Amino acid sequence: MSSVVESLSCFVRSSIGKKILVAATGLVLVLFVLGHMIGNLLAFAGPDAINAYGHLLQTSLHGGGVWIARLGLLAAVVVHVVATISLTRQSRAARPDAYGRQKAQVSGRAARTMIWSGLTLLCFIVFHLMHFTVRNIENFGGPDYEVVLDGEKMHNVYKMVVVGFSHVGVSAFYILSMVLLYGHLSHGVSSLFQTLGLATYRSERIFKAIGHAYALLILVGNCSIPLAVLAGVLK
Amino acid sequence: MSLLNLHLKVWRQHRGQPGHFQDIEAREIPDHASFLEMMDIVNERLITSGQDPVAFDHDCREGICGMCSMQINGVPHGPERATTTCQLHMRHFREGDTIWIEPFRAKAFPVVKDLMVDRGAFDRIQQAGGFITVRTGSAPDANAIPIGKEVADAAMDAAACIGCGACVAACKNASAMLFVSAKAGQLNSLPQGQPEKDRRTLAMVRQMDKEGFGHCTNHYECEAACPKEISVRWITKLNRDYAAAGLREAFVGRQEAAEGGD
Missing domain, CATH: 1.10.1060.10 (Alpha-helical ferredoxin)
Incomplete structure (x- = not known):
């Protein structure tokens, strides 16, 4: 038993082991982002659809489902961030003296700024949770935000989204964060296949295209909500 | 053959000491010289004028030994694809170019002197x-x-x-x-x-x-x-x-x- 733990801890402390952790937790977050976006797009199907969806999430497994998801995602985020910061520190230490001239031949800006887009997104996640989950930035609770659907009292998610995004500054921050997420995903999704050892000579281009398409899909889908609120489509 | 006049910015460093870029004028370099031959010409002139020649690694000079290094204008082995420094020829540079020449930089590759790293x-x-x-001993059968x-x-x-x-x-x-x-x-x-x-x-x-x-x-x-x-x-x-x-x-x-x- 202890030798298993010892070997595994040695594995995850190595550079490739940490990268595999980053890729695996990244995959969890990549899939979450898609599910989260599809759920939110229910706002376009009208208040009842998204309110019922929110209520379903809150009450699944007698209210336990949402906590299982939250704790799982929290663990994924913590491992993802801790491992990348540790790897970045090691890599900075690996080149103590900078070049006078260094020319990147093939790498893109999104790839070179992963740590910065990632850390900004971490700040965004904290803000986003305070905004719509904890709701201590603006008061989205109380009887003003209750709605009755099919005889059940539930939180008026639709109204919260519309009021939340009607502030131009808040919407601008969301859209900026989604642009950073686009860059983060366009490198991260295709990277995942490389780190998990799945890319091949023939599939590599496909994975790259999937990465860009996925990032674009998330960008367009997520930005459509604040833009629709600001344009008065959702009200 | 034409001759090139080049401005070199060459990294000079002794082991364990801080380094700096030295400006060296490389005049009348034949464009059919390899990059290492250009360095040889520059070094001959430095030696003649009583200065310390630039230390750099080299061996086979035909692209198979892996000794030559140098970060040239921000790219290892210079701008040509699939080319070692010894296979890089000066005809890829133009009259009046400034060329930055640095050692391969990594903590795991400590500088020995100038452009030589361990x-x-x-x-x-x-x-x-x-x-x-x-x-080991008798060779096994082929195939x-x-x-x-x-x-x-x-x-x-x-x-x-x-x-x-x-x-x-x-x-x-x-x-x-x-x-x-x-x-x-x-x-x-x-x-x-x-x-x-x-x-x-x-x-x-x-x-x-x-x-x-x-x-x-x-x-x-x-x-x-x-x-x-x-x-x-x-x-x-x-x-x-x-x-x-x-x-x-x-x-x-x-x-x-x-x-x-x-």
Whole structure:
């Protein structure tokens, strides 16, 4: 038993082991982002659809489902961030003296700024949770935000989204964060296949295209909500 | 033949001391000279004028030994693809160009002097696992072990690595993944490499980490800089082999390994 733990801890402390952790937790977050976006797009199907969806999430497994998801995602985020910061520190230490001239031949800006887009997104996640989950930035609770659907009292998610995004500054921050997420995903999704050892000579281009398409899909889908609120489509 | 007048910015450094760029005017350089021959001409003139010549590594001067290094205008071995510094010719530069010449920079490659760095870290990674254990003495029969053409070709592609360190120099993280993946992958692909595959993979990666190289962030600057065009798919294979070896080390005992045949 202890030798298993010892070997595994040695594995995850190595550079490739940490990268595999980053890729695996990244995959969890990549899939979450898609599910989260599809759920939110229910706002376009009208208040009842998204309110019922929110209520379903809150009450699944007698209210336990949402906590299982939250704790799982929290663990994924913590491992993802801790491992990348540790790897970045090691890599900075690996080149103590900078070049006078260094020319990147093939790498893109999104790839070179992963740590910065990632850390900004971490700040965004904290803000986003305070905004719509904890709701201590603006008061989205109380009887003003209750709605009755099919005889059940539930939180008026639709109204919260519309009021939340009607502030131009808040919407601008969301859209900026989604642009950073686009860059983060366009490198991260295709990277995942490389780190998990799945890319091949023939599939590599496909994975790259999937990465860009996925990032674009998330960008367009997520930005459509604040833009629709600001344009008065959702009200 | 035409002659070029060039402005060089050359890194000068003694081991353990801080370095600096020295401006050197390289006048009347024949455009058919190789980059190293240009350095020779510059050094002859420095010596004649009583100055310290620029130290740089070189050996075969035909692109196969991996000794020559130099970061030229921000790219290892200069701007031409699939070319070592000794194969780079001055006709790729223009009259009046400024050329930045620096050593390969990494913590694991300490500067010995000027443009020479100690690449002993690569040797220690090889010693950790980049070999197969065989009985020496009489040569075995050729083709005694059948190897598929595709496998032999792929292993040969990895074996083209000359261990120059351009991959480390080009990488934003000073990662040695392309070198290690080529050296491990070459043997891990072949039947002769199978008995020690896991041991080799784990040992080489651990030595790589110990030497203080960075990690791979999948930018593929290494592949673009590699004078032998080693593919980053070898890095994919190393990731895969390392994950499998790590899990087997953790969970598989000696007996089960024997059942599996490796």
